[in-house]
Amino acid sequence: MLPGDFQPPKRPTGRRIALFGALGLGGVVGLVVVVVIATFVISAWLGLPLDAFGLNEGPDQPIAFPHPTHVEDLGLDCTFCHRNVTVGAAATIPAVGFCMSCHITVGDDKPEVEKLRNFHTSGIPVDWVRVHRVPDHVNFVHEPHIRHFSEQYGGASGTCQLCHGDVGSMVKVQQVRSLKMGDCVDCHRDNEAPTDCTTCHY
Amino acid sequence: MASTNTQWGMVIDVDKCIGCQGCVVACQSENNIPINTEDLFNQRRAIEWIRVERYWEGEFPDVKARFIPILCQHCNDAPCEPVCPVFATYHNNEGMNVQVYNRCIGTRFCANNCPYHVRFFNFWEPEWPETLTNQLNPDVTVRSRGIMEKCTFCIQRIRRTSREAARDGEELSDDSRELNPACVNACPTDTLFFGDLNDPDSKVAKLAKEEMSDDGRGYHLMPQYGTSPNVIYLKKVDESTKDSNGSHE
Numbered sequence: 001m002l003p004g005d006f007q008p009p010k011r012p013t014g015r016r017i018a019l020f021g022a023l024g025l026g027g028v029v030g031l032v033v034v035v036v037i038a039t040f041v042i043s044a045w046l047g048l049p050l051d052a053f054g055l056n057e058g059p060d061q062p063i064a065f066p067h068p069t070h071v072e073d074l075g076l077d078c079t080f081c082h083r084n085v086t087v088g089a090a091a092t093i094p095a096v097g098f099c100m101s102c103h104i105t106v107g108d109d110k111p112e113v114e115k116l117r118n119f120h121t122s123g124i125p126v127d128w129v130r131v132h133r134v135p136d137h138v139n140f141v142h143e144p145h146i147r148h149f150s151e152q153y154g155g156a157s158g159t160c161q162l163c164h165g166d167v168g169s170m171v172k173v174q175q176v177r178s179l180k181m182g183d184c185v186d187c188h189r190d191n192e193a194p195t196d197c198t199t200c201h202y
Numbered sequence: 203m204a205s206t207n208t209q210w211g212m213v214i215d216v217d218k219c220i221g222c223q224g225c226v227v228a229c230q231s232e233n234n235i236p237i238n239t240e241d242l243f244n245q246r247r248a249i250e251w252i253r254v255e256r257y258w259e260g261e262f263p264d265v266k267a268r269f270i271p272i273l274c275q276h277c278n279d280a281p282c283e284p285v286c287p288v289f290a291t292y293h294n295n296e297g298m299n300v301q302v303y304n305r306c307i308g309t310r311f312c313a314n315n316c317p318y319h320v321r322f323f324n325f326w327e328p329e330w331p332e333t334l335t336n337q338l339n340p341d342v343t344v345r346s347r348g349i350m351e352k353c354t355f356c357i358q359r360i361r362r363t364s365r366e367a368a369r370d371g372e373e374l375s376d377d378s379r380e381l382n383p384a385c386v387n388a389c390p391t392d393t394l395f396f397g398d399l400n401d402p403d404s405k406v407a408k409l410a411k412e413e414m415s416d417d418g419r420g421y422h423l424m425p426q427y428g429t430s431p432n433v434i435y436l437k438k439v440d441e442s443t444k445d446s447n448g449s450h451e
Contacts, residue, residue, distance in 0.1 A: 087369075136304070137343055139341065139358070139361075141365065143365065143369060144365055144368070144369075147368070147369060196295060196296075196300075197292075197294070197300060197302045197305075198294055198298070198300050198302075198354075198357050198361075199361075201302055201304060201343075202341075202342065202343065202354060202357045202358055202361070
């Protein structure tokens with residue numbers, strides 16, 4: 001046989017097929033791993049879960065509390081339940097007893113209200129899952145923010161939406177802003193609020 | 203929020219100090235400072251944002267105890283600030299020398315450059331006995347291992363008071379116990395005064411003006427370093443050194 005003559009390709013051996021199969025499978029698995037990691041990295045970068053595949057859906061709460069029923073249908077102000085928001089640091093979630101001031105008579109035959117009444121009779125506070133959390137080392141106080149924006153946005157309840165989104169229409173409460181330091185500082189600059197470190201960090 | 207031309211400062215009348223350490227205890231509990239043990243003192247790793255130094259003067263029986271409370275002087279030309287590689291310590295627009303805990307990487311350059319020895323490094327994770335964990339102040343960060351800490355003039359109290367004053371439409375007053383740092387409130391002999399040095403009506407500004415004049419008792423700690431501190435000390439006056447007119451030398 002002369003050099004350069006045509007040679008029919010050799011039939012691949014069983015071992016080679018297995019090797020290529022394993023390599024291909026490994027590649028697919030690797031790609032999936034990379035995509036999953038990239039999703040987490042991008043979410044962390046944005047400070048929010050990606051707005052896809054329902055990843056940004058809020059957590060399940062011990063009682064599926066429907067904000068729309070209370071806010072849109074009944075027209076309650078945010079400050080009706082979150083009473084401390086115009087006074088102090090935390091907006092506060094009302095105690096079960098406060099819910100019971102209506103629900104002792106309202107909402108018979110509803111399973112979620114039944115859960116609430118069980119919490120009330122057993123004297124156990126509801127272990128709500130926290131949705132909004134500012135980063136560590138931040139002393140965030142609601143009151144001055146509400147005070148600053150109240151006039152502009154028509155009262156305390158209009159102000160909440162700036163950071164929390166339209167909670168009144170959310171069936172499951174979810175976070176809509178990253179609430180990271182860049183987010184805070186941008187807003188402070190726009191509103192000529194102090195940007196000294198010790199405004200929040202001490 | 204306090205206005206930007208505020209200059210927080212302190213006046214310490216050494217003549218009144220009886221060395222009771224009330225300020226030290228108040229500071230430790232207000233600012234979540236871990237308990238200092240004898241071991242830590244021997245290692246020179248005790249953390250005291252304010253300390254009372256004691257000096258003996260004279261020979262027995264004419265011996266005199268001298269006390270001087272020493273805290274961060276909040277220098278206007280602070281030696282600690284330019285040496286920080288990450289800007290964790292800087293001068294804010296209220297005249298305070300500020301330590302930003304979450305920026306600090308623990309080089310300890312600032313402590314080495316401070317002539318007053320008022321910056322403290324957390325060599326270990328702070329720990330409290332089980333009985334004391336519930337008394338931690340929620341307004342103050344618990345500093346973790348590996349970062350620097352120092353007197354803040356109880357900035358959490360200043361922030362809260364100015365916020366509440368703005369909310370209720372009131373003026374900040376330097377008489378208010380809520381504004382004053384814990385050490386000032388705790389002092390039984392009114393040794394310490396706190397307030398805005400830029401406000402001509404404040405107690406500290408009046409004292410500073412009166413006592414920093416030529417015949418006043420005011421002085422700065424270690425003026426040879428040119429740090430221009432915001433803490434003013436007032437000299438001790440002994441009966442024995444007074445002349446016949448009743449005034450001191």
